[in-house]
Amino acid sequence: MKIGIFSNKGTASTRVSNALKSKILDEHLTLDNDHPDIVITVGGDGTLLSAFHHYEDQLDSVRFVGIHTGHLGFYTDWRDYEVDELIDSLAHDNGQSVSYPLLDISIEYSNGDQQTMLALNESTIKKVTGTMLANVYIKDQLFELFRGDGLCVSTPTGSTAYNKSTGGAVISSELNVVQVSEIASINNRVFRTLGSPVIISPHEWVRVEPVQLDENLMTCDQKMVENRQIKSVTYRISNRRIAFAQYRHTQFWKRVSESFIGVKPIDQI
Template structure:
């Protein structure tokens, strides 16, 4: 088994990654950051997001494991003081994994060029210097003409991230569905939107067709960029999936309770 250790720049993460690397070498594992079978991230959920994008071209054969150097996150099953247990679990690995859906984002610009992205959590489209005007389609059908700060499209695992903070529902990650959440929509006698999160079925897709000449900022997970004028932005469930090597399981709703409520009876 070829393993790579991917860490953030925090002092604790750097130290933990160094200790883990030595333990893996002593256990006889091959350390390979170019063609790994398993990517072990050390840091937090943001670190795992970065690793996902680093190895997005290898998702068919790469599994991820998260080691958290702070509080447990949604993508991290192990703590920094459990490294010996993690190495033992890797020794007994039988290829087990759990997979979750990803977001496929396709863009068409006004010069007819295109771009393609994968997101683990979400993608957003915003206008920073005025009201964003965007027609929204579900499959081929017109749904609404949006006016507001922006729109967010999230995966089930991403539903506990930015989407939740703007009023989105929390979705179980076994659902192959997408969620569209409005960001500060304008609703009055002239403009009207649904003003509620929309859950998109697996065989459907969402298309944004923004008004021309607007200054947009697009985000894909934690990465943001200003874009050339966009003609169309299409979202669907990706054919690719992310795979986690899960040697022990924490129920999703227990994770939600621990992260956002934290009050035990």
């Protein structure tokens, strides 16, 4: 089995990465950052997002494992002091995995150029200055004329990220759906949007067409598209998925509870 290590440059992460490399070699496992079977990310969710995009073309053959060296990691199941336990799991790997949905993004620019992107968490489209006006279509049917700061389109696992802060729902990772939430929409007696998140089935898609082509900013996870005239952006659930090695992968709702609530049984309070 070939193992890749993808780390941020922090002191704690560098220390853990060096320990991992040494112990992997001691177990006679193979280090291969170019074509790995498993990618171990060391850092936090930002590091895992970077690794996801780095290995985007190899998703059919790669599984991810996350070690977090900071305060909170939604995708990272292992702590920095558990390297020995992780190495033991790697040595006894039997191919087990759990997978999550991804978001397909298709961009059309005013000059006719087209671009496709893939998101693990979310994509946003905003106007750099002023109010964004955009026609929003669902399955090619005009749904609304949006006015506001922008729109956030997320995957189920990404629903716990920026989407949640915009008032979107947290969606089970078992569902292959896309969620569209509004960012500071304008609603008064003159202008009106739905004012609620919208959840799109796997057989539907959302297309956003900015009315003003200049000064629009689009993001895909940590990536950014700016200084280009965006004619339209189409979002739909992807046929591709991200896979995590399921050594002890935390169940989604437990992960949500531990990350945001920290609930304890009443007899432990």
